[in-house]
Amino acid sequence: MNTELLHETASGGRSGVQAFADSRKATLWEMLTSERYFKWTLLIPLLVLLIIFMLYPLFYCMYYSFYEWGMQGNALFVGLHNYRQMLNDQSFLEALGRTFKVLVICTVSELAIGLGLAMLWNREFKGQNVVRGLALLPLMVAPLVLSLLWNFLLEYDFGAVNQILSAVGIGKIYWWSPELALYTICAITIWQWFPFSVFVLLAGLRSLPKDVFEAARVDGAGEWYTFRRLTLPMLSPLIMIIVVLRSMWLIRLFDPLYGTTRGGVNTELLDWRVYRTAFVYFDIGYGSAMAIFSLFLTIAICAVMFRLLMKSFGEV
Amino acid sequence: MIRKVLFWLVTLSVLLVVAGPLLWIFLTAYKAANDIFTTELSKIVVFTPTLENFHRLFTAYPFWKNLGNTAIVSVISTIVVMIVSLPAAYSFSRWNTGGGHLLFVTISTRMFPGVVAAIPFFIVFRSLHLLDTHAALILLYTYFNTSFATFLLYGFFREVPKELEQAAMIDGYGRMQTFRRVVFPLILPGLAVTSVFCLIWSWNEFFYAFLFTRRFATTVNVLISSFWGSIEVQYGPMAAGAAIAILPTLLAALLMQRYIIRGLTFGAVKG
Numbered sequence: 192m193n194t195e196l197l198h199e200t201a202s203g204g205r206s207g208v209q210a211f212a213d214s215r216k217a218t219l220w221e222m223l224t225s226e227r228y229f230k231w232t233l234l235i236p237l238l239v240l241l242i243i244f245m246l247y248p249l250f251y252c253m254y255y256s257f258y259e260w261g262m263q264g265n266a267l268f269v270g271l272h273n274y275r276q277m278l279n280d281q282s283f284l285e286a287l288g289r290t291f292k293v294l295v296i297c298t299v300s301e302l303a304i305g306l307g308l309a310m311l312w313n314r315e316f317k318g319q320n321v322v323r324g325l326a327l328l329p330l331m332v333a334p335l336v337l338s339l340l341w342n343f344l345l346e347y348d349f350g351a352v353n354q355i356l357s358a359v360g361i362g363k364i365y366w367w368s369p370e371l372a373l374y375t376i377c378a379i380t381i382w383q384w385f386p387f388s389v390f391v392l393l394a395g396l397r398s399l400p401k402d403v404f405e406a407a408r409v410d411g412a413g414e415w416y417t418f419r420r421l422t423l424p425m426l427s428p429l430i431m432i433i434v435v436l437r438s439m440w441l442i443r444l445f446d447p448l449y450g451t452t453r454g455g456v457n458t459e460l461l462d463w464r465v466y467r468t469a470f471v472y473f474d475i476g477y478g479s480a481m482a483i484f485s486l487f488l489t490i491a492i493c494a495v496m497f498r499l500l501m502k503s504f505g506e507v
Numbered sequence: 508m509i510r511k512v513l514f515w516l517v518t519l520s521v522l523l524v525v526a527g528p529l530l531w532i533f534l535t536a537y538k539a540a541n542d543i544f545t546t547e548l549s550k551i552v553v554f555t556p557t558l559e560n561f562h563r564l565f566t567a568y569p570f571w572k573n574l575g576n577t578a579i580v581s582v583i584s585t586i587v588v589m590i591v592s593l594p595a596a597y598s599f600s601r602w603n604t605g606g607g608h609l610l611f612v613t614i615s616t617r618m619f620p621g622v623v624a625a626i627p628f629f630i631v632f633r634s635l636h637l638l639d640t641h642a643a644l645i646l647l648y649t650y651f652n653t654s655f656a657t658f659l660l661y662g663f664f665r666e667v668p669k670e671l672e673q674a675a676m677i678d679g680y681g682r683m684q685t686f687r688r689v690v691f692p693l694i695l696p697g698l699a700v701t702s703v704f705c706l707i708w709s710w711n712e713f714f715y716a717f718l719f720t721r722r723f724a725t726t727v728n729v730l731i732s733s734f735w736g737s738i739e740v741q742y743g744p745m746a747a748g749a750a751i752a753i754l755p756t757l758l759a760a761l762l763m764q765r766y767i768i769r770g771l772t773f774g775a776v777k778g
């Protein structure tokens with residue numbers, strides 16, 4: 192590359208200054224692609240992006256979390272007031288509590304359904320590709336579209352679900368009542384994400400060593416015993432990956448709320464609360480404080496996940 | 508025998524629960540209003556199809572323009588993401604640059620709650636007059652897809668044997684040539700999978716699109732969400748719009764079956 196460039200300059204007969212500039216450029220290029228710096232050269236675009244898109248918003252949020260500001264006029268320094276307000280804010284604590292509730296309900300149900308179906312489908316059967324293909328579909332559809340879809344399917348009078356329920360004699364259920372709405376949202380989320388657990392665990396089951404199970408059967412181990420003592424422990428790294436990834440996504444649940452209750456009827460979750468504070472009430476300072484809180488919550492989970500991910504790569 | 512019946516009973520009911528609601532979107536798209544708002548159970552499947560909803564969607568609302576916005580934003584941001592993350596992933600996998608810490612920082616951006624970035628960027632974009640532009644959304648989608656793409660590509664790069672590269676270097680290839688002629692062709696399938704994932708994430712994204720666009724750069728998801736208004740809910744056009752908007756992602760889901768789990772787990776599970 193370098194010699195080509197110099198050669199071209201010489202034969203082109205351009206001015207000395209031009210040639211000098213070209214050779215300077217060539218040495219910079221040479222340095223960037225040298226054995227020592229090449230790895231960093233490759234990272235330059237990413238590093239620029241990280242600084243702009245990660246460090247900047249982070250410091251911005253941290254900065255304003257110590258201020259009182261309504262997007263207009265001067266910001267007023269209030270110290271830790273926003274954080275103190277957060278700890279005494281009943282509706283924030285409720286939103287946090289609900290978020291954890293959703294987290295636990297969804298992760299546990301998804302894992303249970305996932306484990307069951309993965310065990311069921313871990314065999315050769317006719318039409319297995321069609322079954323698997325169809326089961327994957329909800330994962331890829333926009334969560335917003337799905338929330339609007341379910342909002343209508345679960346509508347009291349015209350919703351298909353209630354019509355079916357009343358036809359079979361169970362009767363209509365008011366899915367969006369203050370008592371039930373949060374669980375309805377959980378159900379929608381589970382509906383969209385249970386295939387994730389199914390297919391991760393299915394991949395795990397297929398990679399298990401067959402001879403171990405063979406040996407267990409020869410030794411006369413029962414099915415339940417084999418499942419509890421062999422299958423489950425061997426799947427546990429994958430179960431951890433599911434739990435951690437799902438936790439991170441569930442903490443920031445937003446779309447399913449927008450299409451359904453919009454944070455009403457006792458369904459306000461953490462991210463929705465932050466959104467409302469910052470973009471409806473324009474209380475940037477308080478919103479930032481809550482955003483930072485939500486961030487640290489995720490980072491803690493993320494650190495655990497990163498270890499798991501690296502471990503899984505290490506085993507390859 | 509009983510086991511087999513039970514197996515298919517469970518399997519078919521799962522499929523019904525999964526595919527039924529999705530099918531319902533496509534059915535509703537062809538229903539007249541009085542077939543949508545009915546309490547007759549049979550009308551869920553038995554009705555006279557009409558194109559009225561599509562007609563209204565195309566004439567009364569800027570549907571194609573919004574779909575175009577979604578496509579523009581998704582495609583451009585995906586290209587930018589690839590330009591940034593391809594070399595970075597190569598560097599991470601080949602030299603373990605930054606000793607893992609940098610990789611951790613990179614992936615943690617994906618975990619950031621959307622609102623952490625939303626507040627500062629809303630204010631900055633407002634002062635730069637970037638609100639409601641394609642550029643704003645492209646930047647934001649680049650932000651949340653880069654870390655994901657870098658990590659997924661990292662996994663793909665790790666599968667390229669180092670010996671191949673060493674052999675190429677011994678044959679007199681430079682660093683760039685080795686990358687272009689040896690590593691790049693091997694990574695192409697991984698690159699394709701990663702790109703499709705970035706396209707899908709951007710296509711499905713709602714939170715940023717909803718916050719950062721008003722009229723000009725609105726994406727199709729924002730349009731669909733606007734049918735669920737506080738005064739009236741227009742299920743007909745909503746279903747028609749959703750039916751078209753989810754087609755590309757459904758198609759991708761079917762074509763990429765093998766890779767979906769790998770993508771969703773950041774490459775940790777091969778699927």
